[in-house]
Amino acid sequence: MSSFLLEIVTPERKVYAQDVNMIIVKASEGEMGILPNHIPMVTPLRIAPVTIKKDRSEETIAVNGGFLEIRKDKVVILAESAELPGDIDLSRAESAKQRAEQRINGKRDEYDQLRAELALQRALNRISVKSR
Numbered sequence: 001m002s003s004f005l006l007e008i009v010t011p012e013r014k015v016y017a018q019d020v021n022m023i024i025v026k027a028s029e030g031e032m033g034i035l036p037n038h039i040p041m042v043t044p045l046r047i048a049p050v051t052i053k054k055d056r057s058e059e060t061i062a063v064n065g066g067f068l069e070i071r072k073d074k075v076v077i078l079a080e081s082a083e084l085p086g087d088i089d090l091s092r093a094e095s096a097k098q099r100a101e102q103r104i105n106g107k108r109d110e111y112d113q114l115r116a117e118l119a120l121q122r123a124l125n126r127i128s129v130k131s132r
Contacts, residue, residue, distance in 0.1 A: 001099050002037075003021050004073050005019055005075070006023055006052065006077070007053050007074070008050070008077045008079060009076065009079065009082055011080075015082040016061060019105065021054055023053070024051040025048070025077070027043040028043060033059055036073075036077075041067045041069075042070075043068050045063060045067060045079070047064045047065050047121040047125050050063065050082075060085065060132055061082055062082065062088065062128075063082045064125060066082075081122075085130055090127065090130045093123050096122070096126075097108070099109070100128060102117075
């Protein structure tokens with residue numbers, strides 16, 4: 001089965017670098033499946049899990065926005081942040097979810113409301129990846 005190199009990079013570190021058979025991401029325009037020899041492109045990513053298929057197994061990484069760059073034989077995700085399931089503290093993610101929900105329900109200005117909604121999306125993303 002053919003493969004390509006997937007790298008997931010954040011400002012702090014390289015989170016993932018392995019040969020994979022397929023990835024599924026949520027781009028700004030919708031969900032995308034990327035296979036080897038995909039057409040080159042760059043697209044923004046949403047806050048959502050990235051599903052990685054490799055040698056008949058599947059793994060998921062919590063990616064919190066960024067950009068996807070598809071090259072001839074390599075895909076690079078430049079993420080604002082990314083966490084492997086083993087690195088996610090579920091109780092911390094649940095607390096972040098509760099704080100974000102409280103801020104959303106409070107009377108805030110538009111900027112605070114947007115920040116709270118993004119924090120909620122990140123917390124839900126982390127919870128969904130850890131719960132798989």
